[in-house]
Amino acid sequence: MIRTFILQIPCHRRSERSFLKLQKYIPLCARCTGMLIGILMFPIYFYMTPSFLLAIILSFSAQIPLLIDGFTQKWKWRSSTNLLRVTTGLLSGNGMGLFIASSIIWITSKSIY
Template identity: 40%
Template sequence: MTKIQFVDCHRLPERSFFYKGKQFPMCARCTGIYVGYAIFIPIIFFFKINIFIALLAIMPTTIDGITQAYCKRESNNILRFITGILAGFGLAGISDFIAYYIVVSFKFLYHLI
């Protein structure tokens, strides 16, 4: 039976980027996720992302992370970063989807009162 475990990769030098000799405080994948948030959250104000496309965008990161953790496969920082950006895009889209339906629900409840 395979046990799901937390993989702490943030402080591993081989999984982090360096700038001017200083290691980033997070791994390349999480750096990509934050870059994806920064790029796509402003875009969401103008363009809505289909929930299925958002879920699909998260899949490369999921596949890369799971195959690296459980299939004895080693990824590289560029792949981690790119799939992280896609995940940031997908997570921003899912967050927008959830926020929209929370607002719609509250408007509906407000009109019932």
């Protein structure tokens, strides 16, 4: 069930950019693994979400390291490591989780009357 869910996630699944577990590669690259873990932590933000504007700023700021790492690697300015990929993925995923939680809180706080 979990493997089927993970295989639905769009990822290049390169083995040299994935983690090994019990002599098998995890079917997600290091960056996507970090993003998935970060996004799955979004329920925590329901208890400690800052103001909506600050949450939006933090959410988008958390994407900057991922973009820098991804593009400088794509342009072959430098090579990245799995530790850096999973770290930028965690930052990005937490930013997305914060965005999801703060958006839900903001939408549900608006009255319809």
